[in-house]
Amino acid sequence: MDLPTQARVVIIGGGVVGCSVAYHLAKLGWSDVVLLERKALTSGTTWHAAGLIGQLRASSNMTKLARYSAELYTGLEAETGVATGFRQVGSISAALTAERLEELHRQAAMARAFGVPVEELSPDDIKARYPHLSVEGVTGGVWLPTDGQADPANIALALAKGARARGARVQERVRVSGIAKAGRRVTGVDWVADDGSAQGHIACDMIVNCAGMWGHEVGRMAGVNVPLHACEHFYIVTEPIEGLSQLPVLRVPDECTYYKEDAGKMLVGAFEPHSKPWGMHGISPDFEFDQLPEDFDHFEPILEAACTRMPMLAEAGIHTFFNGPESFTPDDAYHLGLAPQMDNVWVAAGFNSIGIQSAGGAGHALSLWMEAGEKPFDLGDVDIARMQPFQGNKTYLFERSKETLGLLYADHYPYRQKATARGIRRTPFHHHLLNEGAVMGEAAGWERANWFAREGQEREYRYSWKRQNWFENAAAEHRAIRENVGMYDMSSFGKLRVEGPDAEAFLNHVGGGDFSVPVGRIVYTQFLNSKGGIEADVTVTRLSETAYLVVTPAATRLADQTWMERQRGDRSVVITDVTAGEGVLAVMGPNARRVLQAVSPADFSNAANPFGTAQEIELGMGLARAHRVSYVGELGWEIYVGADMAGHAFEVLREAGRAHGMALCGMHAMDSCRIEKGFRHFGHDITSEDHVLEAGLGFAVKTGKPGFIGRDAVLRKKDEGLAARLVQFRLTDPEPLLYHNEPILRDGEIVGYVSSGNYGHHLGGAIGMGYVPCRGESAEDVLASRYEIDVAGTRVRAEASLRPIYDPQGARVRGDAEAIRDTAA
Structure with missing residues (x-):
């Protein structure tokens, strides 16, 4: 087998995503691209995908990528001669409850904001567009005229053909058997022919893991964490139905079903609430175009509801009962980007049943990222750096995957919490908070008190698009912070210790603020990219002449640490995650000083401890560090205390607070306070795509300081306006x-x-x-x-x-x- 011994990039996996990455890299002029597929192209998941092409996603950029996919598939047939089967038939989503209808109406509003054509429908409107549907119980819906359907396998084959035409090598029936590494870089891949007739090694500058449901295993070979798990996915295809003509794609999420007309037959698929994980003991090396055993008992309740909703199904024979595996991630967002653990391992995997509609855009975005070395726009929703190390745990993935498939069609309520794989990361105050009535949410695996139930009140969420059952609880907590004093747990926020003789110079390079400050000074600033976009939003406290503490949001701790590691160069600096080493209690409100004075002999006056400074204090019978900062816009301190003394600190502060009417508060109250004060939320208000000056954060960037990343972009923006x-x-x-x-x-x-x-x-x-x-x-x-x-x-x-x-x-x-x-x- 005549494979090259050297390549710029080796792509592992020949499904629609791998083919898209190869196509887009070749289109950028990368000639030495090699794609290796262990069996035949599309033989894993792509070949049995439903091929629904939706364009509205949960954010502007994800919608942009989905729209790009549709536009790409429209022109691929003319370019390659391979029919993609793309038809813009439109789609209808029908609601059966008032809550679902509000969700759909909010999605319709979002579509208008993102420039996607949309129309709200009454039940009669739905019936007119889809006469085969029973609209009994239907409350309304939405129509997206630019949605469509396509032939998944042919899209992948067209992309592969387009890649080959531009010089890429696409090789089937070659398995990657090993990955060679040196430090934080992959140096090449070992390969073996499917029939064992040949083997070899390809030295390469980088690899892309597009291995789909094998992505977790391939990730481990490469030394990176790719959390995903396969689940069984069911659909049926009917016998031909007389007179059945082209129809829109139909979704009835309250019944977990989608419907697609295809060549006079109906395909009915399901995303059931409790899914069936698959492949816990590995995937057979012979797996190719395989189907899983039928489980009619599992699918039967879905099918019964579908026959009631669409009566013609009850008369149609079932031609195919299909069960095939698809991979799902812990948060139902796919994985894209440069893996944090290595500096030349890229990932595009875990597409959660939206691989066909996402592949074009994902391959396009990743190729631009690989070409430029920087994200082309904000990809935080799918950046693999969001995944925490523990999320690669196989038991965790098995438990979480039972839920994630069904969440695709569940009500996407605001503040909805995952129900599975919980309780893994707990702050030092976890049991104290539970004893006080805390109702927990989860962020990056951390259990966090989101709100506190009153005595006798149920301690769980009742979800709604209106005011939820905790609304007044959070309002009371909010008022406590504004009018008196409240305390909440901030231990989950990332804490990164940056230490070494070059720590000051390094931070002055990576951050926009001025870190040449006295010991005890706190600097609020951003880490910028070369375009002036915001890669991280941090507070940095100088602990000593050679050590700083960088505090980041919980969800971006790994991404922020990785960003710093990649900017470090040869500077003498060590970056250590110390998040779990300290608990943090925020004491906030007009009476915060009185509470702290009751538990510590330290001086908390403005003169001795002004805003933006930290001091070591005695607290009760222990020790702590008090940072005078605030994310809620009130007088207050964040109290950092070692995990060994955290329980004592909580008890001392709680007891002293009772005399002042101090309330325990949750993350919902913190967020409502911060938005009143106009404080930015990273990932929403500020991202890598948002210029720091346009975000209104120019005060946190010191352009008089030379040599920091993004300085030129900030100065240009000042000149341009x-x-x-x-x-x-x-x-x-x-x-x-x-x-x-x-x-x-x-x-x-x-x-x-x-x-x-x-x-x-x-x-x-x-x-x-x-x-x-x-x-x-x-x-x-x-x-x-x-x-x-x-x-x-x-x-x-x-x-x-x-x-x-x-x-x-x-x-x-x-x-x-x-x-x-x-x-x-």
Whole structure:
């Protein structure tokens, strides 16, 4: 077998995603591209995919990639001569409950914000477009005319042919048997022919893991974590139905079903609530175009509901009962990007039953990332760096996969928490909080108190698109922070110790702030990329002449540590994750100082401990470190205490707080307070795509300091002027709720969407943030317009502000007593 001994990149896996990566790299001019497929192209999952091509995804950029896929598939047939079968038949989603209808209407509003054609439908409208459907119990729906369906295998084969035509080598029946590594880099792959007739080694500059349900195993060979697990996925295909003509794709998520007409037959598939994990003991090396054993008992309840919903199915014979494996990730988002554990191992895997509609865009985005060495736009939703190390645990993946397949069609309620594979990461205060009525949520595997139930109140979520059962609990916690004092657990936030003789110089290179500060000083800043986009939003505390503590959001700890590691070069610096070593309790509110003075002899006055400084303190009978910072816009301290003394610290603070009416608070209250103050949420309000100046964070970047990443982009933007501004909005109607992605209308025209939202309990209405285009305009021009937010199809008037609506002067954080009284009044 005449395979090359050297390549720029080796792609492992010849499903639709691997073929797309090869196609797009070749299109960029990469000639020495080698794709290795262990059996035949498409023989894993691609060949039996349903081929639904939806264009509306959960975020703007994911929608952009899905739309790119549809556009690509439209032209592939003319380019390659391989028929992709792409037909733009449109799609209907039908709701059976009022809650689902609100979800669909919110999705329709989001579609308008993202530029995707959409139309809300009544039950009669649905019946007119889909006469075979019983609309009994249907509350309404939405129509997406640009959605469609296609032939999955032929799309992959067309991409492979296009890749070959541009010089890529696509080789079937060759298995990767080993991966050679040197430090943090792969140096090549060993291969063996499927029939054992040949073997060899390809030295390469990088690899791309596109191995689908084998992606976890291939990841381990390469020394990287690729968390995914295969599940059984069921559908039936009927015998030909007389008179059946082309129909839109139909989804009835409340019954877990989707329907696709294909060549006069109906395909009916399901995403059942409790799925069946598969492949726990490995996948047979002979697996190729294989089907799994039928399990009619498992599928029967879904099919019975489908026959009632579409009566013609009851008369049609079943031609095929299909059961095939597909891979699912812990959060139902696929994996894309450069793996954190290695510096030249890329991943595109775990597509959660949306591989066909995603493959074109994913291959395009990854190829641009590989070419430039930087993300082409924000890919945080799918960046594999979001995955925590423990999520590669096979038992965890088995338990979580029971739920994730069904979540595709479950109600996507705001604040919905995963029910499986819970309780893995617990802060030192976990049992204390549970004893006090905490209702836990999960972030990056951490169990976090989201809200506190009252005595006798059920301690679980009751989900809704309206006010949920904890709304008043969070409101009371919010008021405690604003009016008195509250305490919440921040232990899950990432804590990275940066230490060594070059620590100061290194941070001054990687961060926009000035870290040449005295010991005990806290610097709030961002890590920027070369375009001035925000890679991380951090606070950095100088602990000593040679050591700093970088605090990051829980979900981005690994990504932020990886970013720093890759910028370190030959500097003498060690970066260590110390998150689990310290518990952190935030004591926030006008009376925070009184509580702390009751438990510590330290001086917490403005003179001795001004905002933005940290000090070592005695606390009760133990030791701690008090950081005077705030994410809620009030006077307060974050108390860092070693895990060994954390329980004692909690008990001492809790007891002292009782005398001052201190409330225990959760993450929901923290978030509602931060959005009133206009503080940004990383991943929503600020991302790698958002310029730090347009995000309103120029104050945290010190351009007088030379040599930091992104400095030139910041200076250019100052010269060019802003193209957009991040604006804070308050709805004038106190009833509607904002979450994210609601369209922003300026003088009646959609100009953007809400990046994050929550309820402002102090301000008396929902608060949202969002970018508004403003090229050539002053701040006054931006604010002179009339603004509305589209909430599920209803336009709601909104007040706009470029300064924090709550305490714009920041007096409360600084502890200015007179100003605080004025603000409270």
